[in-house]
Amino acid sequence: MIFDTHAHYDDEAFDGDREELLSSLRENGIEAAVNVGASMESTERTLELIRRWPCLYGAVGVHPNETGELNEEKLERLKAASREDKVVAVGEIGLDYYWDQPEREIQKKWFLRQLELAREVKLPVIIHSRDAAKDTLDLMKAARAEEIGGVIHCFSYGTDMAREYLNMGFFIGIGGVLTFQNGKKLKEVAAFAPMDRIVLETDCPYLSPVPNRGKRNSSLNLPYVAAALAQIKGISEEEAAEITNRNARRLYRLREQ
Ligand code: NI
Numbered sequence: 001m002i003f004d005t006h007a008h009y010d011d012e013a014f015d016g017d018r019e020e021l022l023s024s025l026r027e028n029g030i031e032a033a034v035n036v037g038a039s040m041e042s043t044e045r046t047l048e049l050i051r052r053w054p055c056l057y058g059a060v061g062v063h064p065n066e067t068g069e070l071n072e073e074k075l076e077r078l079k080a081a082s083r084e085d086k087v088v089a090v091g092e093i094g095l096d097y098y099w100d101q102p103e104r105e106i107q108k109k110w111f112l113r114q115l116e117l118a119r120e121v122k123l124p125v126i127i128h129s130r131d132a133a134k135d136t137l138d139l140m141k142a143a144r145a146e147e148i149g150g151v152i153h154c155f156s157y158g159t160d161m162a163r164e165y166l167n168m169g170f171f172i173g174i175g176g177v178l179t180f181q182n183g184k185k186l187k188e189v190a191a192f193a194p195m196d197r198i199v200l201e202t203d204c205p206y207l208s209p210v211p212n213r214g215k216r217n218s219s220l221n222l223p224y225v226a227a228a229l230a231q232i233k234g235i236s237e238e239e240a241a242e243i244t245n246r247n248a249r250r251l252y253r254l255r256e257q
Contacts, residue, residue, distance in 0.1 A: 001031035091126025
């Protein structure tokens with residue numbers, strides 16, 4: 001059974017068939033998924049979803065490009081949310097200089113504050129880092145993130161950066177990009193990273209793997225990513241699914257099923 005470590009089922013892209021889709025996950029080999037907050041609003045929707053669906057866990061946090069909305073009061077609300085049942089991580093948090101807003105100092109401030117929050121409530125973090133490799137690593141080192149732990153989601157850097165995060169004890173999140181023709185850099189990272197430090201993710205509704213590239217993504221597409229990983233690692237698809245499932249449970253500190 002596959003574990004999807006990063007999904008956004010609160011997204012409006014699922015408004016038409018969310019019930020049907022979520023109730024079909026297990027019969028399609030998807031054991032569980034973590035619904036990841038990206039704003040205050042999506043954090044609240046995440047809490048609603050995980051109360052309702054046994055197969056969903058949640059992460060609470062504000063994505064770097066949404067940090068303009070944060071203030072002390074909202075950070076307190078995130079802290080309370082992080083203590084709810086089935087909340088397994090703080091995220092997604094980080095830096096995004098591709099969209100580059102709000103200004104970098106604001107992104108950095110709230111990245112650090114949310115790292116501190118994770119340390120305080122003793123949860124791992126889900127890191128979003130795009131076109132911000134050096135600043136992300138510098139801030140995480142300054143915050144001693146190796147003591148917090150977590151995953152670098154949708155890993156988009158090269159093997160040198162992967163080595164840094166692996167040395168800090170982090171997991172590498174791998175999704176649909178692994179199946180892309182232009183996904184060479186990620187294939188190198190997948191080959192480089194030890195099998196016990198890789199987790200599968202969709203980031204759905206985004207980043208659908210080949211052969212469904214460009215369409216709405218869901219956890220149901222993860223077998224394509226597991227197959228691509230299996231090929232790179234020279235193992236069976238079933239092994240790739242089982243090992244990454246165990247890794248996901250270690251990452252989110254859940255009991256093995
Ligand atoms: Ni995401």
